[in-house]
Amino acid sequence: MKTSLYHERILELADNAEYVRIIERPDREASGTNALCGDRVSIQLEMDRDEIRRLYYQVRGCLLCRASCAELARIATGLDRTRLKVLRDALERFLRSPGNGSTIPPGLHVFEPVRAHRSRHRCVLLPYDAALQALSDPDI
Numbered sequence: 310m311k312t313s314l315y316h317e318r319i320l321e322l323a324d325n326a327e328y329v330r331i332i333e334r335p336d337r338e339a340s341g342t343n344a345l346c347g348d349r350v351s352i353q354l355e356m357d358r359d360e361i362r363r364l365y366y367q368v369r370g371c372l373l374c375r376a377s378c379a380e381l382a383r384i385a386t387g388l389d390r391t392r393l394k395v396l397r398d399a400l401e402r403f404l405r406s407p408g409n410g411s412t413i414p415p416g417l418h419v420f421e422p423v424r425a426h427r428s429r430h431r432c433v434l435l436p437y438d439a440a441l442q443a444l445s446d447p448d449i
Contacts, residue, residue: 313422314373314422314423314426314429315372315373316419316422318419319372319373319376319419319420320372320376322375322376322377322379322380322419323372323373323375323376323379325379327379327382327383328363328364328365328366328378328379328382328383329365329366329367329368329378330365330367331351331353331365331367332353332355332365335353335354335355335365336354336355336356337353337354337356337443337444338351338352338353338354338443339351339352339439339440339442339443340352340439341435341436341438341439341442342435343370343374343431343432343435345428345431346370346371346428346431346432347369347370348368348369348370348371348374348431348432348435349368349369349370350366350367350368350370350374350378350435350436350439351366351367351368351439352364352365352366352436352439352440352442352443353365353366353443354385354440354443354444359389359390360387360388360389361385361386361387361388361389361393361440361444362386363382363385363386364381364382364385364386364440365382366378366381366382366436368436370432370435371429371432373420373423373429373432373433374432374433374435374436376419376420376433377420377432377433377434377435377436377437378436380416380417380419381436381437381440383416384396384414384416385440389444390441390444390445393437393440393441393444394441396413396414396437397434397437397438397441399412399413400413400417400420400433400434400437401430401434403417403420403421403424404420404423404424404430404433404434405424405427405430406424407424420433
């Protein structure tokens with residue numbers, strides 16, 4: 310188990326710019342802000358009916374928020390609103406649980422050290438909340 314909050318994999322994810330961009334005509338988009346620390350995330354989605362085909366983002370925030378955006382962009386393909394909500398809620402339960410009782414996809418275990426830093430949970434969840442917001446407004 311990695312114990313450092315900013316361990317090597319978090320740094321790698323935070324530096325990954327593969328999905329950091331603004332697209333001209335997204336099918337859906339939304340932004341979110343963490344009032345506690347000022348992180349700001351903008352999510353743009355290309356859709357295939359009700360499923361995400363590709364997720365792009367812009368983030369002004371901490372390493373954890375940037376890493377979370379990168380990991381979400383990596384795993385978002387094929388998710389619809391329901392599956393994204395299930396994933397987001399599982400991640401939140403994982404972050405709040407003291408032990409290994411919560412089940413989440415393997416790539417999200419990178420955020421295990423965040424469990425001990427409750428004030429940083431929102432940094433990790435913000436991209437998921439913004440993506441859910443984008444998926445809940447069909448008029449975009």
